[in-house]
Amino acid sequence: MNGAEIPVSYVIVLTLLLFSIGMLGVLTRKNIIVIFMSVEIMLNSVNLLFVAFSRFWNDLSGEMAVFFVMAIAAAEAAIGLALVISLHRKFHTVDITEIKELKN
Amino acid sequence: MEWYQSEILWSLIKILVLFFLIITGAGYYTLMERKGAGYFQLRYGPNRAGIWGIFQPLADGIKFLLKQETLPKHVDVYLFLLAPAISVITAVLLWSTIPFTPLIDLPFEVLGKSQVALQVLNPGSGILLLFAISSLSVYGVMLAGWSSNNKYSLLGAVRSTAQMISYELSLSLSIIGVIMMAGHFDLYRIIEAQNENGWFFLSVPGFLGFFVFIVALFAETNRLPFDLAEAESELVVGFHTEYGAFKFALFFVAEYMNMITVSFLTVILFFGGWNIPFFLRDMVSGMWWGPLVGVLFFVFKAMFFMFLFIWVRWSLPRFRYDQLMNIGWKYLLPMALIQIFMAGIYLYLK
Amino acid sequence: MENIREILFFLFAFVMMGASFGVILHKNPVKSALFLVVFFVSLASLYGVLGAEFLAVLQVLVYVGAIMVLFLFVIMLIAVRDENFENIGANKGKTMVVFLLVLAFTMQFAALASVLSSDDKINTKTEYSKTIDSAQNLTIEGNAEVLSFHLFEKYILPFELISIVLLIGVIGAVVIAKKNRRRLE
């Protein structure tokens, strides 16, 4: 195993694609939970980029960032899902297009 | 390097040996459970297939294999079939990270090697990887429950998930003291540290950690008094209500495999793994087969915990859902945190 | 064996692409979540390939072991039905706009990648993950130790803050999800 092997540009392209897929999911899906999951995809694609650059520059700060993002994501998932539950309790649906409280 | 000295071949052999061991082990563990239960309840347990029912596991296996495979109409087929597989795969993967022997210096060469250790994979992140894999095992239960499309199964799955979320935290925290005292994630290092300083079980944080660990283990392996996911009097049999024949056997075997693995893990973390207690250690030191005696002790210690699982199961009633949560969050978690704190004090005093 | 990491990279990359499409295209949220599990597992593997082995384990532990379990728990708890995809076809204009926008987005940022030539390679060198008998002694290299020094010395303040954030998250989740005494309607 001789050190440098994977071109960093590959990873960038991969993360871009993943990020865009996640974004598509956020924009097109109606189920809040699925949208939430798509957000997780976006988040993780950025994480991947962090890791790649961290290895690329040999600076562990990037990996630290991923570490912190994971911790935040855990908190965010807990809060988000709690919100989903209370939304569902109120509207009896998780379809985001049916929840239009913002309008009125 | 000759062809037979290849790492891959060597790993393959170890994988085969260990796989055979776990499958037979799980089989005979079921026999042990049934015999044990029998004696606990004033009856004999299996005694027809061979003396002491020694062929019972084989008979059971054949029976499960030959039974008609049924696939209920209303299930989600792929996930329904995937669930037992996940259970078994994670169980076997877990098994692969357990170090069973120290590095043994053989007086002769086997396949061009004179040093042997029976472990398929020794990851750098050691016990963390073990927990990562074990956290996957909940998917087996969860998918089985969901894909069965059955109320009882779903309730079982939901219970199991909640239980897993609650107890995995305590489980992970309970070993932090051990990791702090050993100074490493690596299972070898943990055992070696105990070789030098005595079993972690005997230190205050280690004892507390062990207590939390063993309780959380019962919950993680879905054993009584925490077997809410398959509480037969409430949920029929919970998540595997719709399973039969070999698919059920896979769940069954996976449960026993997990119990064996965690028994070994308990010994590694708190009871010094293959380390030989008392004066016996001096008697065998220097001999090349000395470590093999250690392995024998290792297995015996693990057997004790395997027995403990049986013992507890046939003696205690089951908890209720809210009690389960209470214990997890209000007792085990604080205790685990105290344990970490005490480990800090312990290290500071040292 | 020389370019095994590259092969693995492409393997996991394609699995991840497929899984992420699965997430956003599957009707059933449970299946979506399972695709996401696959996505996370292969992402963890990709971390391993890139040499961030500790993060790989962490990814599985945190995302697969905790977050996704939570997701599935919630989906099961509120018994989500399959999503109706018919409306997407009905609103073609909006869908087109969405696709175009995302495409534009991708193209814009793809420009970034072109800055780096394919000669810039990632250093994946770490000494870990070896079977015990090939390492003659018990020393095993991993990046956990280096990482921990970073974590507890350089980033100690963020680390503490994160712990507070997590605590708030836990309390917040409990408060939000706690049922009101009176049932709605």
Add this chain to the structure above:
Amino acid sequence: MNEILLIAAIWLPFLGFLANGLLSLKKEPASQKLVSIFGVGSVLISFLIFIFLTFAENTAIVSQSGFSAMFFTWINVGTLSADFAYKLDGLSVFMAWIVTGIGMLIHIYSTGYMEEEKPHFARFFAYLNLFIFAMLHLVLGDSLPLLFLGWEGVGLCSYLLIGFDYDKDFAAVAGKKAFITNRIGDAGFIIGMFLLFQLTGSLKYDEIYGFFGANSVDASTLNIIALCLFVGAMGKSAQIPLYVWLPDAMAGPTPVSALIHAATMVTAGVFMIARLAPVFLGAPEASTVIAFVGGFTALLSALIALTQTDIKKVLAYSTVSQLGYMFMAMGVGAYGAGMFHLMTHAFFKALLFLGSGAVILALHHEQDMRRMGGLYKHVKLLAILFWVAAVAISGIPGLSGFFSKDMILEMAYTFANGGKILFLLGFMTAILTSFYIFRLIFLTFHTSGDAVKKMEEGGSHGHGHDEHGHHSHHSGLVPLGWNIMGPLVVLGVLSVFGGYVGLPHIITHKTPGIVGYFDQVLSVAPSKAAESWHQHIEGSTAWLLMLASIGVAFLGLFTAWFFYQKQNKVPAEDSVKRSFFVHLSFNKFFVDEIYEKILLNPLKKIADLSYKIIDVKIIDASIDYLGKITLLIGSYMRRLQTGVTPNYALYIVSGTVVIAFIVFGGLN
């Protein structure tokens, strides 16, 4: 060790406050025993610590320097630094004794007095403890900022305690009045403080003393500073023209009146002047003003007190009057005499207030003296104690008040700038004092009327100001427990013997003990103080003065006896038309009404005008137009708001794409 003890003594009441404050938050009333233990215990321990510190060997308190204890740094900006540091010297230990000692007695008294107030018991004690805490900061702080902190703290507590029955209008109004009036004084105080800082470059007493010791300052500068500071003292210590809040402050529970509005807080101004003696010594004109303001205050409020019918109102005006005496002493440079009177006054006025509280309590919250009388038969001990206090305040020889009052009059007499006038003012006040206080005694305890009978007949009258709505049982007097009578007896003993620390020189032929003490501890200007003493009047004149004041005291006693005992006169009902002077006095010389006419109404008109022009026409209008424009834009933008979340996400993405175009410049 001593430092820690000192800090502990100051912060203990705070702990008491915290404990009782937390207890008061409970939904059901906390255990009164627990609250009493916290409340009384903390002050008691603090008092014991002060005793210990006073007699401890190495504290060197009875000296000019004393010792200080640093707690923590509070403010540190530029050259201004203020710490939570405490200074225990002769002056402050004297005050600390009074504050904690009398405070403790009043705490004990309150456990009895407030017993019925079950829901607010803990809250009351929390406020009292907080007051002690603030007051200790006021007297023990080693710098002006800390004094000011305590100054404001006691103000706050006073406000809270006056408005203790905040659900009653008059209490809330009185609280506000006290607070606002004090703010006027505070403004002057702060200005004075700033000027002093500008002059000396520090706010620490030691450094200020050092500055005055080293430099001689122009008197005109000091005059301004002194006057500004005196404005502050006017507010806190209720001098003309800011005295109006004090009589109204009697809306608070009686122990509060005793503790805050008689014994301790209101003397803060006197204390402040003593503390900053170098400033005032260097400002003769300002001192003269102080002396005259004090004198006039004494006279005016004594005049008002003559005709009041509310027992607590009489005492309140009496307090104002006595405070006037103290300021007179301060103004003529007799700091020792002023502080002496502060102490004796604390004793007998606390006794009077607590005694009146006992009367009020015994009579089911009846405060009107017209409905009292003949109480002597029922509460003998209380009547005796009242007599003791009255004799003390009226200046009849042998009891504490005589010595201190006489000393002040003597000192005033010798004052260079209009000393005779001052003496005359004080002299007249003395007559009046004696009259109104014995009038109170006769009306309450001795007239042929029988309060108990009146009370039972006119049961429905309960409109006294301290009325608490407990009229369910009107049969007989409310029994007074040991925790009410105990403190009264202690205070009675003090009122009798408290004066002997300052026997006049004409008897002992040397400097009175207390004056010597203060000469020593205020040694910042020993020459000045000593000078004023040594150029003392002839012995015969002193005897004469003393005899005169004794005479007027007895005159007042006799007059009061004649009118109210002999002739059995009861003050007329409110509605009855009175002769002009009585009318004037009864209505407090219409000071409140005058303030309203002269000050409040013009202010209100200006405020109204500026609201109509500036607020409505300029500020509001411009905002309205901004709003209208925004509305216009909003009516178009509203269509973007579909309420569907993914659409918003879409806008975000569009924005990102646009920004990316700008940043990366297209698709290259």
Add this chain to the structure above:
Amino acid sequence: MNPDKDIKSTASVTEKEMPGVIKTGTLPDGRMTINLGPSHPATHGILENHVILDGEKIEECIPVIGYVHRTFEKMGEHYGYNQFLVCTDRMNYISTPMNNIGWILAVENMLGIEVPAKVTVIRMIMSELSRIIDHIISMGILGVDLGAFASFLYMFHKREEVYDIIDKLTGARLTNTFCRVGGLERDVYPEFVKDVKYFLKTFPKVLKENDKLLTKSRIFYERTKDAGKISAQRALEYGFTGPNLRAAGVNFDVRVDNPYMFYDQVKFDIPVGETGAVYDRFLVRVEEMQQSMGIIRQLIDNIPEGSYHADVPHVYLPEKNKVYTSMEDLIYHFKIIMQGIKIPRGQFYSSTEAANGELAFTIISRGEKSPWRLRVRRPCFWYYQAFPELVKGGFLADAIANMSSLNVIAGELDG
């Protein structure tokens, strides 16, 4: 859970909320409906409960009965008085002798037959033995439903011994039909006293083991101490009797309050609980077993000599060999077989304390060979009414524990 709530609230699920009642599914607001039974491991016998779950909490519970409805009462109106015995066997089939005795006492009282003391003593011993085996089942099943299997089997071991005794005595283990109007079917076998004494000697040991495994188990205690609480007032309103009523704190026992047989001549205590919760019911049953053993101990050495039936030839079938040899007996045999036992006109009520509560028979006779109207008070029926109230607001697992500890026997419940 508030047991003093209005009884109406137990059936507040409207048709709209739970369409078709029997259907399972998910309600629109996410609540789940499941069927506990009719074939569920925890419903011993065939009981059906429609349960609405909110998470794990039970919001509504609607019991459905009638799966084992066998029209005993109507059958009784066509059978002869001795023939109806086999029906009583099948009511509470885990303590059959008590049902027999209850019925026979009713008939004998109507006829005014005085049976020999020996018969009564043996009937009492049988009663108490069957009370013990009934409680063994009830307690053991409670353990099983809570997941503790061992204790159940320990006790069942001893239960088998009692069954052996019954087997030897009557020739059948479960449905023994041992009593007859006017006496017993046959005399006791010679080792009867020895067998019973052996049982009395060994059973306390098992009870002690049971104490260790369940009574003193912290988990068991926590599981059961709050489950299914019911106030004494409410229990009375529901018509509770027997151990379940006593667990709620009401000191009522037919054996004491309205003594029959020789219960007024033996000494025993009546255990009374406090909260009426599952744990109290459990403890009351444990103590009742001790008391039953005490009663048997007092009786077993004092079985009087004498005949095993009263001398009432028109009621009690003559011995078979006498039928062949004696004319008189042949006639009686013929009359009893062909015409049955005739009972004078009138209405009669008799109640006994069965293992599960007050078992009472109301007979209206018009002088025929069978009652004109028969009504049986089956204790379970009253317990089961309270089931929804007991479980509502509790956890699913509590419902299971409740069902076991109420000891609802389907055969008795459905009649």
